[in-house]
Each structure stands twice: as structure tokens, then as C-alpha cells.
Amino acid sequence: MQALGQGFFIGFHLGDDAGRFFHEHSTALLEQLAKVCDNTKRIGLGEKTWLGIGFAPSTLYGVLPELIRHLRSGEPLELELGLSEMTTLQTLKAGRIDIGFGRIRIDDPAIIQTVLTEDRLVAALPAGHPLLAGPISLRQLAKEPFVLYPGNPRPSYADHVIALFESYGVSIQVAQWTNELQTAIGLVGAGIGVTLVPASVQLLHRDDIGxxxxxxxxATSPIILSRRVGDVTPGLNHCLKMIDELLPR
Structure with a gap:
């Protein structure tokens, strides 16, 4: 029986399954801790720059993946990237991230927002659905049960979709809420309902949806860059310059 901190014990014999499990996982944790300590030291010495990026999952089908690849190249600035799925106004204002990629407009004097692009929206339907013969109208689509995402946090892309239908005087009947785009797609494939997704999501090739x-x-959804007013850190400036170079003219 070996003590691991006050009040916590784990028992194992060298060579048994529990011992191997503990050794493998503790080794991985120690290696990760060593990496964190090294990066922290380098950031403190100015040898490396930290940049926190928050993103809504649906933005991963646009310019964001290419931007991350360029930022990780180490040229001309070596960055340590912190990637956080889902960004909120609170995480940005609190400094836990430096830049956010989302789809919701924010009215806050402390935040600067820039619309990078407007994504066309398309309907995702179960394979074999008669509306796949499209194009279709929002009024037609509103008659179908809907899978809507994300349920939390709000406001979100879900509110954008609801408002789009309401602008045409119709409302949707939500059959299922989910927090993830991929889950919504899976539920559509299972026949639970239909949903709206950015056109870039069509890069997914699945046999059970169309x-x-x-x-x-x-019927569009913006990709919006959000950052704090007055933030002029080297990492953020480098990121903004890279975005400008990557966006189509």
C-alpha cells in the first residue's frame, strides 16, 4: 500500500495490471507537467508567446484550421496555443482567451468584433428525404421536426437560426436539443429531424444524410472574430496579420 498525498492510497504489486496502469499514466502526466513547466519558463523569458483561441465548433470548417496550422509553424513568431472549444464573452473579457471565433454578435464596448465571412446555410436532412430534391424554402423546412444546437451556452447559433425563421413569419418545432454540431448531424442521420448547417459542413461525407x-x-451565418479593445500583444497582432493574409480578397 503506497500513499499518494494526504488521505489517498492506492495498492498494487509491481508487474500486475494495476501497477502497469499506474506507471503508464503517471509517466504521461509527469511528461506533460514537464512540458508545461518548460513552456511556462520560455514564455516568462520571452522566448515563446502564449495565445489563447476560443472557437465555436462550426467554425472549424472555415479558415480556422488553416490559421492554426500557420500559427503552429513557429514562423516568424513561436507561439504556444491554448485552444478552447466554445467561446463566451466572459472567457474573453476575463483574459482566459485572447481571440474568439464564433457566430454571435456582441454589443459590448470592451469587445471589438469583425465579420470575417458570411457562410451560406444549407439544410441537412436524413438520406432519402423528399426535400433533398431542393432547393427549398425556410417555410418548407419549418414544417419538419428540428434538431437544434447548441443548447448551451446561450445566446448562440441556435438563436440565430430561430431568428432567421421568425424573420419569415414561421417558427420551428424543436424535436431535440443538443450541444454539438456532430451530434446534431448524427441525430439527423438517425431520422430524428432536420437541421441547418453552414455550407462548409458539406465537406463531411456521410451515407445517412444529405x-x-x-x-x-x-440564409447565412457569419464567422465573427472577437477580441478585447486595446489588446496589442505580439501574439494577437501576429494572429490578426495571418488572418488578413489567409482571407480571400
């Missing part, structure tokens, strides 16, 4: 365009020209 996509069809919408007739309405304003």
Missing part, C-alpha cells in the same frame, strides 16, 4: 440549398439569399 444536404440541400435554401432559396433565401439571406
Amino acid at each position: 444536404f440541400t440549398p435554401l432559396l433565401e439569399d439571406n
Whole structure:
């Protein structure tokens, strides 16, 4: 029986399954801790720059993956990236992230927002659904049970979708709420309902779902960059310059 901190004990014999499990996982944790300590030291000495990036999952089908690849290249600035799925106003203002990629407009004097692009929205439907013969209207789609995401936190992309339908005088009947885009797609494939996704999500190739365009020209969703007013850190400036270079002219 070996003590691991006050009040916590684990018992194992060298060579047994418990011992191997403990050894493998504790070794991995110690290696990760050593890496964190090394990066912290380098950031403190100015040899490396920390940049926290928050993102809504649906933005991973746009410019964000390419941006992350460029930022990780180490040229001309070596960055330590902290990636956080889902970004909120509170995490940005508290400094836990430096830049956020989302789809919701924020009215806050402490935050600067820039619309990077407007994604066309398309309907995702179960394979074989008659509306896949499209294009279709939002009024047609509103008659179908809906899988809506994310349920939390709010406001979110879900509120954007609800408002889009309401602008045409119709409302949707939500059959299922979920927090993840991938889960929503899976539920559509299972026949639970339909959903709206950015057109870039069509890069997913699945046999159980299909996509069809919408007739309405304003059926779009923005990708919005959010950052704090007055933030001029080297990491953020480098990131903004890289975004400017990557966006189509």
C-alpha cells in the first residue's frame, strides 16, 4: 500500500495490471507537467508567446484550421496555443482567451468584433428525404421536426437560426436539443429531424444524410472574430496579420 498525498492510497504489486496502469499514466502526466513547466519558463523569458483561441465548433470548417496550422509553424513568431472549444464573452473579457471565433454578435464596448465571412446555410436532412430534391424554402423546412444546437451556452447559433425563421413569419418545432454540431448531424442521420448547417459542413461525407440549398439569399451565418479593445500583444497582432493574409480578397 503506497500513499499518494494526504488521505489517498492506492495498492498494487509491481508487474500486475494495476501497477502497469499506474506507471503508464503517471509517466504521461509527469511528461506533460514537464512540458508545461518548460513552456511556462520560455514564455516568462520571452522566448515563446502564449495565445489563447476560443472557437465555436462550426467554425472549424472555415479558415480556422488553416490559421492554426500557420500559427503552429513557429514562423516568424513561436507561439504556444491554448485552444478552447466554445467561446463566451466572459472567457474573453476575463483574459482566459485572447481571440474568439464564433457566430454571435456582441454589443459590448470592451469587445471589438469583425465579420470575417458570411457562410451560406444549407439544410441537412436524413438520406432519402423528399426535400433533398431542393432547393427549398425556410417555410418548407419549418414544417419538419428540428434538431437544434447548441443548447448551451446561450445566446448562440441556435438563436440565430430561430431568428432567421421568425424573420419569415414561421417558427420551428424543436424535436431535440443538443450541444454539438456532430451530434446534431448524427441525430439527423438517425431520422430524428432536420437541421441547418453552414455550407462548409458539406465537406463531411456521410451515407445517412444529405444536404440541400435554401432559396433565401439571406440564409447565412457569419464567422465573427472577437477580441478585447486595446489588446496589442505580439501574439494577437501576429494572429490578426495571418488572418488578413489567409482571407480571400
